[in-house]
Amino acid sequence: MVPSIERRYVQGYEKFLEITNLGSPEQPNYVLFTGTKLPDTGKSWCSDCVEAEPFIETGFADAPQGTILLTVEVGNRAFWKDPNCPFRTNRCTRLKVLPTLVKWRTEKRLEGDQLLNSDLIEMLLSDVDAD
Structure with missing residues (x-):
């Protein structure tokens, strides 16, 4: 069975900017912002991210x-947690909570507890923008 989604991973703000500022047709459709995984557990330090x-x-x-x-x-x-964290202050991301799932290059996003609802996630994925 062929996976329907292509997964990519980056760590940190600079790497995020490198990928999203390329302007290539290979831009991500969705971006999931999460806490960095701890090497000893392989799980994020963000308990909400692990739960979601x-x-x-x-x-x-x-x-x-x-x-x-x-x-x-x-x-x-x-x-x-730093109020000046670039993920919080950048006008493209404007993150308030983790985890946050964004339909890239749109205003559509799911934040925090909304990501505990698979139906909301599926709705975000099935949303078709009218051109």
Whole structure:
């Protein structure tokens, strides 16, 4: 069975900018912002991110062919909690909470507890923009 989504991963703000500023047709459709995984556990320091992970996986299980999901690990807890964290202040991201799933280059996003609902995730994925 061919996976319908292509997964990409980056760590940190600079790497995130490198990928999203390329302007290539290979831009991600969706960007998931999450806390960085701890090397000793393999799980994010962000308990909300860990809790949401199975719901996100379920939501993306039937994603349309060609979907590109970029998972961005924002950094450690201290970096994220800084009010001047660039993920919080950048006009393209404007993050308030983790996890946050964004339909890239749109205003559409799911934040925090919304990501505990697979139906909401599927709705975000099935939303078709009228051109």
